[in-house]
Amino acid sequence: MSVGRVRPSIEALPAYRPGKAAVQAEQEHGITGAIKLASNENPYPPAPSVLAAMAEASASVNRYPDHLALELRDRLASWLSVGRERVTVGCGSVGLLRQLCMAYVDPGDEVVFPWLSFEAYPISVTTMGGVPVTVPLVGNAFDLRGVARAVTSRTKLVLLATPNNPTGTAVSTDAIGELVAGIPDDVVVLVDEAYREFADPALGDPVSDLLPRHRNVVVFRTLSKAYGLAGLRSGYAVADPEVIVDLDKLLLPFANNRLAQVAAIAAIDAAAEIQPRIDTVLSERDRVATALTDSGWVLPDAQANFVYLPTGDRTDELYLALERLGVVTRPFSGEGIRVTIGTTTENDRFLRALSEVLNDSA
Ligand SMILES: Cc1ncc(COP(=O)(O)O)c(C=O)c1O
Incomplete structure (x- = not known):
């Protein structure tokens, strides 16, 4: 007999699948020295000023954070040149x-969103x-x-991850503006820019290009990726003040912990120091992409x-072979393999x- 009467939609819900840890791959395959390129993390540790701020703040974690x-x-x-009531x-x-x-x-x-996209979307919607x-990708x-056509009177939200996870492609603010102009203005459009700092700046900035014109656009960004604070959990939203008030009502008490707050401020203060690391990731991404294209x-x-290998039906075979060689990537069965840029x-x-792996299988 089951414990209690769990909601049927939750019983059927798949759990979020994080990138596999290197140590788990080592245990599974009986290997040592595995590397994890599976969670789009920054390969560099936080800047010394960020570590120092965290060390100082750690002495007061007996208190709740703000x-x-x-x-x-x-x-x-x-930093973003917007009013505090918009963040x-x-x-x-x-x-x-x-x-x-x-x-x-x-x-x-x-809730309408392109697919493949961020795996947390269907989970949060179904919850x-x-x-x-879902609207299928065209050429990744x-x-x-297609997204605009999928919007009906029942649509509440449109979710756009740009750059998209896992395919890495991005859309411009012009293209998003056109979409927003063509759908009812009571549909909220999320522009989820977790990877913004790695994208071509010519694609535009939704905070300055879209928010002043469209009250129904919400922009999400994070300190997890480019700013290297994935382990702390600081993400932020920029939106119309009315949206911010409603999001705040639903904020889990103290969800953004003390160290996360302090480190996020220190990381923004250290932006000039962090930028060269972002530049290194970008030049490594281009080097990896060129090597792959050349082959x-x-x-x-x-x-x-990250880069995305459209491996289709060979996905499971190839990611497992890479993993046996100690390189942990993120497979999307039947679709492709996402590989984070590391050192x-x-x-x-x-x-x-x-x-x-490819020579062995040739
Ligand atoms: C598109 C997208 N949005 C959001 C996130 C989550 O980022 P955070 O660490 O801020 O929760 C990710 C992380 O993988 C992502 O790929």
Whole structure:
């Protein structure tokens, strides 16, 4: 007999699948020295000033943090040149995604998003009893006209990850603006920019290009990726003040912890120091993409801190062979393999392992 009467939609829900840890791959395959290129993390540790700020703040973790993270909000608002009432902070941007779905999705409401995309989307939508409406990618990129066509009177939200996880392709603010102009303005459009700092700046900035014109656009960003704080959980939203008020009502008490707040402020203060690390990831991404293209791969345009190999039916076979060689990637069964850009040594190791795997299977 089951324990209690769990909601049927939760019983059927797949758990979120994080990237496999290197140590887990080592145990599974009986190997040592595995590297993890599976979670789009920054390969570099936080800047010394960020570590120092955290060390100092750790002495007061006996106290609850500021629930609303007001100092961090102020810092973000001045960094982004927007009013404080337009910014909120969550437990990573996935925490904000959960809040957004709680705020807008009633059972039976539709949420439209391209697919493949971020695996947390269908989970957060289904958690609220919402109906995910997926629009297939075309050539691994978004079909925004298809997204517009999928919007109906039942649609509450549109979710756009740009750059997209896992394919890495991005859309411009012009293209998003066109989409927003063509759908009802009571549909909230999320522009989820977890990888913004790795994308071509010519694609535009939704905070300055879209928010002033469209009250229904919400932008999510994070300190997890480019700013290297994935282990702390600081994501933020920029949106109309009314949306911010509703997101704040749903903020899990103290979700953005004390160290996360302090480190996020220190990381923003250290932006000039962190930028060269982002530049290194970008030049490594281009080097890896060029090496793959030179050996015959046709890759989608890589605008984030990873590359996506469209391996189709061979996905499971190839990712497992890479893993046995100690290179842990993120497979999407039947679709492709996402490989995070690591250090130069790690990227070389991935390229060598891939050519070994392909030679063996030729
Ligand atoms: C598209 C997208 N949005 C959001 C996130 C979550 O980021 P955070 O660490 O801020 O929760 C990710 C992380 O993988 C992502 O790929």
